[in-house]
Amino acid sequence: MIAKSIALLLLVSLTGAGCRSTRVNTVEPSESAAQREVVEDRRIVKDRSLSKAVRVIGLNVAAGQEGFLKIQVEVENTSRSLKSFTCSVEWFDENGIFIDLPTANARPRSIEGGEILSITATAPTPRAKDFRIKFLEPVTK
Amino acid sequence: MVIAAAVLAGGCASPKTSYVEADSSRLITTVEGINIQDFAQAADAMTASLIDNFINPGLLKSGVPGEPALMAISRIVNSTGQQLDTDMLIKKIRVTLLRTGKVQTSTTVAFGGVEDPLVAELGGAPKRRPDYTLSGKIIEDRTRAGKVRQSSYIFQLALSSLDGIAVWEDERIIVKQGSRPSVGF
Numbered sequence: 001m002i003a004k005s006i007a008l009l010l011l012v013s014l015t016g017a018g019c020r021s022t023r024v025n026t027v028e029p030s031e032s033a034a035q036r037e038v039v040e041d042r043r044i045v046k047d048r049s050l051s052k053a054v055r056v057i058g059l060n061v062a063a064g065q066e067g068f069l070k071i072q073v074e075v076e077n078t079s080r081s082l083k084s085f086t087c088s089v090e091w092f093d094e095n096g097i098f099i100d101l102p103t104a105n106a107r108p109r110s111i112e113g114g115e116i117l118s119i120t121a122t123a124p125t126p127r128a129k130d131f132r133i134k135f136l137e138p139v140t141k
Numbered sequence: 142m143v144i145a146a147a148v149l150a151g152g153c154a155s156p157k158t159s160y161v162e163a164d165s166s167r168l169i170t171t172v173e174g175i176n177i178q179d180f181a182q183a184a185d186a187m188t189a190s191l192i193d194n195f196i197n198p199g200l201l202k203s204g205v206p207g208e209p210a211l212m213a214i215s216r217i218v219n220s221t222g223q224q225l226d227t228d229m230l231i232k233k234i235r236v237t238l239l240r241t242g243k244v245q246t247s248t249t250v251a252f253g254g255v256e257d258p259l260v261a262e263l264g265g266a267p268k269r270r271p272d273y274t275l276s277g278k279i280i281e282d283r284t285r286a287g288k289v290r291q292s293s294y295i296f297q298l299a300l301s302s303l304d305g306i307a308v309w310e311d312e313r314i315i316v317k318q319g320s321r322p323s324v325g326f
Contacts, residue, residue: 064197066243086166101240102233103188104164105181122189122197125241139166 021080024115036060050137053083054111059133067126073119073133077111084110086136089121091128099128106136172290172319174223175279179315183296184233186313191234191300195309196243204272209245212238212300213271215252221281221294230279230296247271273308274301291318 041059045051057074064070077083086106091099101124111117121131161167168178195201203210214235217227238244248257250271255261277298284291293316300309 064193065199066197068192068197068241070193070197088164102236103181103185105178105185106164106166107182107185108166120189122192124188124192124237136166 021113022082023080023113026116037062047137050083050085050135053077053079054085054135057116069123069128069131071121071123071131071133074116075111075119075135076116077113080113082110082112084108084138086138087119088134088136090132090134091123091125092130092132093127094129096130099124170317170319170323172292172317174292175221175225175229175294175315177229179294179317180229181233182315183294183313184230184237187230187296187298187311188234188237190311191238191309192241194311195300196241200308201243202272204270209243210272211247211269212244212273212275213247213250213252214256215274215276215301217276218278221279223281225279227277227279230277231275234275234298252276270303272303274303275299276301288320289318290320291316293317 036058038058038060041056043051043056054075055078057076059071059073061072062070071089086108088104088106090104091101093099103124107119109117109119119133121133123131163177164181168176170176170178201210205211212235214231217231219225219227235246239246247267247269249255249261249264249267252274275298277296280295280297282293282295293314296313296315298311299307301307
């Protein structure tokens with residue numbers, strides 16, 4: 001009887017302690033008015049659970065009048081719960097050389113279950129012609 | 142006995158010191174203060190906004206045709222309860238803007254005095270007036286619910302023309318929640 005009560009208490013506490021799923025409902029026009037320049041991408045997946053929670057839907061690029069590239073990656077959380085991750089963007093010049101910047105950082109982001117998130121980045125210089133986007137699970141000690 | 146002692150001693154040893162990449166996800170994060178990664182995030186978002194909304198559409202104008210526009214740093218107010226050097230934010234923005242090839246910063250015309258006194262002394266009066274000034278404010282808001290504390294840091298910047306018009310403005314809010322400092326987030 002006591003064991004049953006403890007098991008029930010544990011179940012109740014687990015359910016209430018962050019295991020609750022949260023899923024996002026969305027609505028958007030059935031036909032998009034925007035003209036997207038979608039680029040083909042190459043994906044390297046080393047963390048399968050992250051790639052499920054942060055699934056890349058697509059990548060599009062636009063260039064402005066002064067030649068700065070703007071990129072957007074759309075990701076979807078296919079799981080049922082909130083997922084935190086970091087996202088960082090590396091830029092490369094026309095020779096494929098990495099462009100080092102003092103503003104380089106791993107942006108912390110979070111995405112609710114079922115949510116679609118648009119992550120944008122702007123090239124720091126018109127010399128930036130290429131890029132790489134990296135996603136990482138939270139690192140805590 | 143010896144093994145047990147070694148295990149105990151090993152467990153109590155403080156973690157060794159190591160180098161960490163300044164842009165990695167493994168930096169120490171605190172709720173109480175603005176960490177270096179917060180400044181980098183804010184500077185990154187602000188320069189991206191300035192490029193997207195002002196430079197890339199061709200709105201940036203230089204007083205000297207063919208030359209980059211000249212910017213002077215005006216007052217950057219620290220309205221947080223912390224003592225911090227606003228160059229943690231502004232220097233990153235200046236460096237990134239300089240590397241765009243579109244904007245340079247004056248080191249002799251600035252709010253609060255010249256940045257490089259030797260240039261001011263050797264070069265005499267500035268030959269060129271700035272085209273724009275950059276001003277801003279950093280604000281802090283704190284709240285808590287039980288053991289969970291939340292700190293919000295609001296970074297506000299404005300680029301003004303010499304007519305006194307804010308030609309670009311933006312705000313970036315960084316919100317952190319937690320009960321104790323951590324490595325990572």
